[in-house]
Amino acid sequence: MAGQRVNVNVGVLGHIDSGKTALARALSTTASTAAFDKQPQSRERGITLDLGFSCFSVPLPARLRSALPAPHLAPDAGPEPREPQLQFTLVDCPGHASLIRTIIGGAQIIDLMMLVIDVTKGMQTQSAECLVIGQIACQKLVVVLNKIDLLAEGKRQAAIDKMTKKMQKTLESTKFRGAPIIPVAAKPGGPEAPETEAPQGISELIELLTFQISIPTRDPSGSFLMSVDHCFSIKGQGTVMTGTILSGSISLGDSVEIPALKVVKKVKSMQMFHMPVTTAMQGDRLGICVTQFDPKLLERGLVCAPESLHIIHAALISVEKIPYFRGPLQTKAKFHITVGHETVMGRLMFFSPAPDSFDHEPVLDAFDFSREYLFQEQYLCKDLAPAATDSGQTNEKAGQAPDGHCPRQQWALVEFEKPVTCPQLCLVIGSRLDADIHANMCRLAFHGVLLHGLQDKNYAESLLPRLRVYKLKHKHGLVERVIDDYNVIGRSLFKKETNIQLFVGLKVYLSTGELGVIDSAFGQSGKFKVHIPGGLSPESKKILMPSLKKRSRAGQGEVAERKEGVEQPEPAHHVTLSLSFKRYVFDTHKRMVQSP
Ligand SMILES: Nc1nc2c(ncn2[C@@H]2O[C@H](COP(=O)(O)OP(=O)(O)OP(=O)(O)O)[C@@H](O)[C@H]2O)c(=O)[nH]1
Ligand SMILES: [Mg+2]
Numbered sequence: 001m002a003g004q005r006v007n008v009n010v011g012v013l014g015h016i017d018s019g020k021t022a023l024a025r026a027l028s029t030t031a032s033t034a035a036f037d038k039q040p041q042s043r044e045r046g047i048t049l050d051l052g053f054s055c056f057s058v059p060l061p062a063r064l065r066s067a068l069p070a071p072h073l074a075p076d077a078g079p080e081p082r083e084p085q086l087q088f089t090l091v092d093c094p095g096h097a098s099l100i101r102t103i104i105g106g107a108q109i110i111d112l113m114m115l116v117i118d119v120t121k122g123m124q125t126q127s128a129e130c131l132v133i134g135q136i137a138c139q140k141l142v143v144v145l146n147k148i149d150l151l152a153e154g155k156r157q158a159a160i161d162k163m164t165k166k167m168q169k170t171l172e173s174t175k176f177r178g179a180p181i182i183p184v185a186a187k188p189g190g191p192e193a194p195e196t197e198a199p200q201g202i203s204e205l206i207e208l209l210t211f212q213i214s215i216p217t218r219d220p221s222g223s224f225l226m227s228v229d230h231c232f233s234i235k236g237q238g239t240v241m242t243g244t245i246l247s248g249s250i251s252l253g254d255s256v257e258i259p260a261l262k263v264v265k266k267v268k269s270m271q272m273f274h275m276p277v278t279t280a281m282q283g284d285r286l287g288i289c290v291t292q293f294d295p296k297l298l299e300r301g302l303v304c305a306p307e308s309l310h311i312i313h314a315a316l317i318s319v320e321k322i323p324y325f326r327g328p329l330q331t332k333a334k335f336h337i338t339v340g341h342e343t344v345m346g347r348l349m350f351f352s353p354a355p356d357s358f359d360h361e362p363v364l365d366a367f368d369f370s371r372e373y374l375f376q377e378q379y380l381c382k383d384l385a386p387a388a389t390d391s392g393q394t395n396e397k398a399g400q401a402p403d404g405h406c407p408r409q410q411w412a413l414v415e416f417e418k419p420v421t422c423p424q425l426c427l428v429i430g431s432r433l434d435a436d437i438h439a440n441m442c443r444l445a446f447h448g449v450l451l452h453g454l455q456d457k458n459y460a461e462s463l464l465p466r467l468r469v470y471k472l473k474h475k476h477g478l479v480e481r482v483i484d485d486y487n488v489i490g491r492s493l494f495k496k497e498t499n500i501q502l503f504v505g506l507k508v509y510l511s512t513g514e515l516g517v518i519d520s521a522f523g524q525s526g527k528f529k530v531h532i533p534g535g536l537s538p539e540s541k542k543i544l545m546p547s548l549k550k551r552s553r554a555g556q557g558e559v560a561e562r563k564e565g566v567e568q569p570e571p572a573h574h575v576t577l578s579l580s581f582k583r584y585v586f587d588t589h590k591r592m593v594q595s596p
Contacts, residue, residue, distance in 0.1 A: 005085035014116035015124035016095035019146040022186035024092040026199040028054035052092035060084040101343040107137040109244040119145040136447045141176040149188035220281040223308035224248035231295040238291040249281035257306040265290035312453035314415045324442035329379035335430040340422035346414040350376040352407045362409035367451035373469045470582040479575040494526040511576040512540040
């Protein structure tokens with residue numbers, strides 16, 4: 001196995017200025033082309049503006065060697081054959097709140113997340129957001145308490161212990177409960193300190209990372225897809241695109257497509273950290289060289305196997321609310337939607353399973369068009385923000401699940417303001433990036449999986465009618481009088497101007513139990529005739545007849561009755577009519593459908 005190595009990607013995430021870049025620098029031996037704030041703007045502002053990549057290697061631990069199937073090992077074309085290596089590619093993410101799109105992109109290509117915390121500050125707003133992103137996109141976490149040199153020497157250990165306990169408590173309610181927490185000083189003395197000042201705790205951190213990492217399942221099958229983060233030209237060679245392979249594999253001579261530009265190019269040469277390679281696969285960090293391609297056309301984006309990605313205008317996604325997000329997720333609301341590696345505005349429509357399938361097992365790899373779904377004004381959840389529950393009666397409208405029972409899966413239709421290019425089943429994150437970044441609140445609202453992309457621009461006509469999302473409508477009226485044993489006149493169910501003709505043939509239930517069918521309009525004031533195929537029961541007639549007599553005896557009609565409330569018939573004497581039907585949201589004919 002001499003001369004082979006395996007790559008893992010480790011993200012460096014955290015609040016601005018926590019020392020992520022300093023940590024990546026301290027950890028790295030080999031800097032890749034885009035590490036350490038190389039951009040001139042980045043240097044000027046002293047903040048990281050883009051993902052930075054760098055790497056370091058350690059001998060591959062024995063426990064990983066045995067677990068490693070042969071295809072995971074990329075040949076090492078270095079001059080001297082060495083022990084098999086474990087290569088850590090560090091993905092240094094920006095910390096500034098405005099760059100969260102980039103952070104989300106970075107989080108999706110990593111196998112482990114290092115959350116860098118400034119030990120003198122503790123959890124800050126973006127540390128919390130990174131923790132949320134980590135829970136959605138990453139499997140493993142290591143918390144790094146940085147800048148321990150700033151703690152007074154005599155109290156250093158006590159302060160580290162205190163912050164460690166605090167962080168343990170924070171992690172308690174996350175999927176990273178019990179994750180390791182380690183103190184370091186990536187750049188002791190801060191920016192002015194001489195380069196000779198040695199970082200502290202770095203070898204312990206490398207040891208911890210090596211112990212913590214497990215080799216993620218890499219799958220060379222599937223379509224080739226790579227997230228490109230930098231593109232530049234090399235004189236006499238061509239254009240190099242560097243990035244991380246998200247799925248599939250690639251070999252020299254293969255064709256790749258840049259879907260955003262609809263260009264196909266042949267792979268002329270490939271490199272992994274300055275070493276030429278002939279093949280690479282999922283998880284690898286790679287530079288691909290192609291010819292006759294202007295690097296200015298692509299700064300960041302996806303490269304894929306020809307014709308494997310599609311442009312979509314809308315999508316059906318599975319949705320899960322992020323509990324830290326305050327406020328409801330409302331139908332018709334707009335969110336920033338990160339789909340795969342792109343972020344665009346999108347408008348949402350939420351829907352749940354039909355009530356009888358609330359307990360169905362969630363399905364996260366397909367959307368079932370054969371099922372019926374219930375429209376929701378907003379995402380249903382148990383933990384409702386108080387503002388939304390002022391009125392108990394409008395619970396369902398306000399997003400509270402009926403009797404607190406939540407479906408196990410909910411969905412949304414997202415309509416993008418601009419088409420996006422993405423693979424099937426990619427991660428979707430919805431956020432409110434326009435929220436005040438100083439407001440100390442979580443801007444990430446929900447996450448999910450893209451289950452079905454709508455490629456047709458005219459999806460509203462071509463595809464949506466297949467989406468059987470319905471609203472359940474209920475209307476209530478009263479029996480006004482009996483015509484005969486099989487027919488009654490109803491009122492107060494429709495407005496005067498309603499076209500009752502549309503409702504003819506629909507079933508209504510009398511509160512006395514009989515089934516009726518709307519037969520025709522009656523007069524001009526929204527009254528209607530109801531036919532009762534089974535006839536009125538004797539009890540119903542008893543209820544209906546005296547109350548009607550009483551009414552006609554009043555002589556002066558309803559006006560008189562209303563004035564003298566006491567004389568109104570007992571509510572028990574009212575026989576109500578109830579009409580329920582489904583209306584499918586995307587049915588162009590607006591049909592009203594009743595269950596048989
Ligand atoms: N005293 C001290 N200062 C540090 C340490 N690590 C980083 N710094 C300083 O903290 C500041 C921020 O460091 P960076 O590494 O740029 O922080 P960052 O998290 O990458 O910042 P962004 O990428 O802009 O979010 C710089 O002035 C560093 O010199 C440390 O261990 N001790
Ligand atoms: Mg930085």
